Amino acid sequence: MDLTCPPTQILKKSISIIKSTSDNICAVKINHHLLLPLSLREIKKLISVIHSRNLLAIADLKLNDISATNLVAIKHLWNMGFDAVIVNPFVGYSEGLEPLLTKSKSKNKGVLFLVYMSHKGAKDGYGLDIFKQGKKKKLYLEFVERAKRWRADGIIVGATRPTLIKEISNLTNSLIDIYTPGIGTQGGDVSKSIKSGADYLIVGRSIINSKNPKLVTSRIRANSWLDC
C-alpha cells in the first residue's frame, strides 16, 4: 500500500483500493507510507476493512531494533490488528529478534524475514560475502539458515532476482513460504517469480498507481496461474 497522496486522503484512498481489489489478493502490506501519517485509530479502521474482506494485514517496518523496542513495536502492531510483521534478520538473535519471535508465536502472529531485497543496492548488504566457521558464504544464505533456525513464518526475496528465488526455494524445500516484492514497477516478472518458486507476489505501485486497480490485480492473478 505505497500511497503517496496527501495525508488527509490516504485512509479513504486505501480503503477504496482494498475494496476494489479484495477478490484478487490475499493480504495487504502496509508500510511507512501509511504508518507514519495515520493515527492508531485510522490504522485500526483500515485493518478492520482488510479483515472484513477476509484478507490479512502485514506491517512492513523492516524492524531491525533492540528487543525492548521490537517488543513495543509489535505490541502496537498487534493492538492495531496486524497479523504479521517484516523484520531484518541482520539485527541478530540475542536481545534482538529472539523476544519478538517468542512473543509473536505465542500470539499466533507471523514474522517474515528479509532475505534479499529487490533494489540494486541490496548487493551491498544481502549480497555480501561473509566468512563463517572458516568458510566463505553469501550473507543471504546465512539469512535463509536463520529463517529456518529461528522459525520464520516466511521469507522475502526480490522478484528482480528470480535465480535467487529458485536457489532459496530449493534450500528450504518449499517449507517456508517465499514472498516476492518488486513485481512490475521495479522490473520483477509475475510468471518468472512463480516458476522460480515464489509463493506470494507483493505488488505495490503497479496496482496503487493504476487507473484500474481491480483489472491490474485480476490480470496479475491470472498470469500467476498460467502454467499450472
Place this chain on the structure above:
Amino acid sequence: MDLTCPPTQILKKSISIIKSTSDNICAVKINHHLLLPLSLREIKKLISVIHSRNLLAIADLKLNDISATNLVAIKHLWNMGFDAVIVNPFVGYSEGLEPLLTKSKSKNKGVLFLVYMSHKGAKDGYGLDIFKQGKKKKLYLEFVERAKRWRADGIIVGATRPTLIKEISNLTNSLIDIYTPGIGTQGGDVSKSIKSGADYLIVGRSIINSKNPKLVTSRIRANSWLDC
C-alpha cells in the same frame, strides 16, 4: 523517548519529560514507541515543544528500505518537523540510501548511520567478518567507510562496546560525530563512552523510567564533563 505507557498518555508524558530535562539535553530521539501510536498532528505538536526548547528531533526508524519508500518516509518525517533520521547502511546505496541522502542534504536535514548497535546480537550483523576485494574485514568497518564515502552526518556505536567507539573515533579522526546508545539500562557507561570518543550520549530508559528525569539528566551531564 522509549515510553511504554498507554497510547492516550504518551503525548502528555513525553512533553512533561522534555520540559523537565531540556536544560540538560540537546536533542530528543523518537522511535516506534511514539511514531506508531501517535498521529501526524500529535507528533507535530511534540516536535514544536522540542524546538521551542531549542532541542533537535531525531527520528529513530533505522530505515532500511528501497529508495521510493525511504523518500516517502523522510517526506513525512520532515513534514512532521524532524531534523534528522537514523538509517541502516546495510541497505546499500543504489536505489537504497542514495536518493534519501541527496534529498536530506538539500533540505539541510541530518542522516545518522548505524555502525554497531548496543545489544548482544549485534555481533550477528555488525560484527560479521566479510570478504571485500580479496581481504577479510569486519562489517562495521565497512559501514564506517560508507559513512565517510556517503557523507553521513553522524554514526551510531553502542556504549556497550567502548573499545569499538575508540577504534571508530580514531578511524574517522573525530570528523564524524559519534552518537552512543545503550547508556544505563543496557550497561553502557557515561564516562567510558566519552573517554572513548563519543560526542553524544543517547539515554532512554534510565531517564524515562526514573522518578526524577531532571535529576538523572543533570547527573549524566555532569558525569560526561568530569574529566575535561
